């Protein structure tokens with residue numbers, strides 16, 4: 001147990017050679033969790049009863065009330081098992097076709113937690129108007145959608161909700177009759193019933209009969225209703241049973257994705273049915289799982305209850321807004337259908353049905369609900385160098401100097417927990433960090449930033465002002481008694497946790513990050529605006545708590561139990577920290593705050609990483625899948641620790657891991673305190689030079705990444721896109737999760753995650769030419785799908801450009817990304833087989849919010865072939881045509897191409913244009929209406945050829961055009 005580690009010498013213990021393996025005994029399996037056991041037992045009874053199984057829940061048709069605006073409908077629901085208990089059903093149709101389905105107990109003994117969605121949603125969704133509901137004898141129906149082809153139907157007996165399109169069921173709730181909302185009851189009631197039943201009178205007989213019926217559905221024992229033990233802990237369960245079981249069926253979709261975070265395949269393996277891949281359901285319960293497995297349905301640090309169901313015809317989604325522990329069983333009864341069963345410990349039913357019908361629309365629908373990733377600070381897309389720990393300010397300076405000596409770009413240096421005296425976050429240990437502000441300024445002199453860790457556990461000591469103030473303000477989480485302060489153990493020893501559900505904590509927390517003196521107590525004067533923040537351990541991780549976290553019966557603001565809000569908890573800490581970092585400067589700057597724990601909506605706040613991975617090939621490979629899965633659920637700014645947190649990767653592995661890292665939205669190397677130093681400048685040759693080139697490739701491609709982040713911030717489309725997102729109809733690609741596209745750029749990557757590889761197989765889904773980014777070799781795909789073999793020696797990461805793309809890069813090596821601001825661009829024009837191409841480029845100051853006022857540049861590049869066999873490459877402003885779509889968070893109606901930012905970079909040139917796949921040597925290359933340019937042509941395979949081989953390459957050196965102005969170049 002971790003607490004032992006704390007009290008003894010934890011460094012020593014962690015340093016011991018031990019088999020790297022999860023401590024599974026620290027975490028519950030479904031069979032050790034009362035409500036999961038009950039949920040699965042219910043499913044087993046249904047399975048056994050087969051067609052005689054009938055859900056006891058019914059709608060009372062006489063109770064149906066349709067709102068005057070027609071967008072919502074309410075109805076009373078009853079369970080035949082408990083006729084005296086009332087439930088209320090509500091359906092709301094949003095103006096984009098999303099259907100929200102709510103079910104709650106009405107006038108119950110207690111109130112179910114109903115605020116999960118309000119934390120997750122970006123704002124109250126707009127409801128549709130003018131829906132025509134038809135309440136028939138057996139069902140209630142409404143038809144809606146732009147093409148009037150979506151239908152929602154509520155069957156009365158038993159209650160069932162179906163979302164249909166084109167007459168086909170897409171999503172069905174309670175289709176298998178597993179819906180069960182355990183109502184609040186008093187513990188004494190059961191005893192009374194038993195007493196009455198034991199009197200062998202008529203009344204007793206009746207009660208017994210009711211009990212039998214209930215047993216048929218609910219089981220015949222009160223399994224863990226009132227108290228639950230796990231290892232040495234007892235959960236007191238003051239509210240008794242209140243779990244919610246719900247089956248969600250996708251009758252016409254045979255693949256499901258999402259519900260991060262789990263270390264598993266993107267296309268989710270089965271957990272029930274015939275020979276399931278895992279025997280436990282997928283679990284969503286934010287947890288600090290030490291040395292997690294590379295393939296498992298176990299919980300990890302974050303939970304996003306969002307699932308995509310996909311087929312070649314349509315994609316739909318569900319967002320189950322629940323903040324309590326949730327288990328999800330998945331089975332595939334046929335190749336074309338999916339059964340899922342969601343079992344949550346508490347909370348109302350609040351499910352959003354996302355009708356799709358394409359992946360793109362599902363992303364947009366989910367983004368309208370929970371928001372998108374705010375456009376991050378540009379520097380945060382650079383390389384982050386972290387380790388537990390850089391031990392002193394001189395250590396930081398030396399590491400920075402070594403990067404510069406080796407000409408390796410880096411943007412951010414990180415400090416882990418050892419910077420803080422006794423782990424009292426914000427308080428520098430002056431023995432080792434005597435000059436934190438000067439140190440940060442030295443780092444900032446090269447345009448760089450620092451990220452410093454601030455964990456949520458506060459050391460309970462009166463000489464720590466942050467704790468003392470929180471205690472005085474009474475804003476700490478309370479123990480189960482509801483009085484005083486909950487106390488647990490973490491790095492800091494005896495600690496308490498701020499209750500970020502308490503609004504009184506918000507402004508106070510924000511004030512701690514001010515770099516100037518505060519009237520209201522402590523503020524972080526020993527910091528600068530170049531310090532950004534890392535929020536770790538916010539599941540929360542508590543070494544002596546059940547499952548290394550907070551006891552479920554601890555009390556938050558409003559009297560809610562921790563059990564109700566556990567999965568939301570980490571998001572609030574992250575959010576409030578990001579607000580604090582944003583608001584500490586007079587002109588707000590984009591905050592960077594990394595979180596380990598997250599929930600639906602966390603994407604609005606910032607980046608996440610996949611926690612304490614192991615330095616193994618398996619972990620490297622699964623990290624790619626996890627980043628993709630997070631992107632599916634909106635958490636786009638994601639990455640894994642490069643190098644693996646635990647262990648000492650050999651040089652080959654480290655090189656491959658850097659190749660994975662540069663193709664992750666968030667790119668950070670990190671290592672455990674007991675690992676050997678492994679900064680890239682320490683590598684021997686040839687590894688060092690290989691990693692230098694890899695880092696430089698990331699920096700060259702920053703324009704592509706930033707442009708992808710712009711798109712994500714507006715549309716919700718993931719930054720890294722798995723195959724099914726780009727080719728939704730290609731069934732052969734549904735399970736592919738080891739190669740992906742970067743944004744809409746046309747860059748296709750297949751990182752090598754195995755030892756001793758010299759080649760890689762890449763799947764091409766279409767009849768198109770794909771060019772090797774480095775060798776310009778033109779590969780041909782096929783409309784039936786085709787595997788190609790590409791070179792993948794250690795220095796080669798398989799990167800292809802999809803024919804039809806124009807890729808903007810900046811290829812001057814610099815020490816950090818801010819130093820690239822005025823650097824010229826290279827455009828790679830990868831012609832499609834029909835001789836066309838397009839791409840876009842988004843730029844702004846990368847730091848402030850002035851882009852929301854229109855200070856940005858958004859260009860479109862197009863290559864077209866005219867009938868005269870002329871190729872014309874042009875650049876035009878995209879924003880004037882689409883001002884409202886340019887940046888998220890504002891509704892720009894006009895756009896000034898000569899805005900302040902555009903002026904700042906008005907002299908930035910295109911220094912080179914490379915055209916791949918031209919048919920033949922041009923006769924001339926001119927700026928349209930201008931002089932002949934200097935160019936070189938190397939003959940080779942044309943884009944329109946059927947054959948493969950090195951493509952023809954035209955290099956236009958200094959095309960004499962600028963990045964911010966309209967121009968055209970004519971190749972004839």
Ligand code: NOJ
Nearest residue numbers: 388416417536611612670
């Ligand atoms: C756990 C985090 O996952 C890890 O990245 C960090 O280095 C340690 N906590 C120490 O802060």
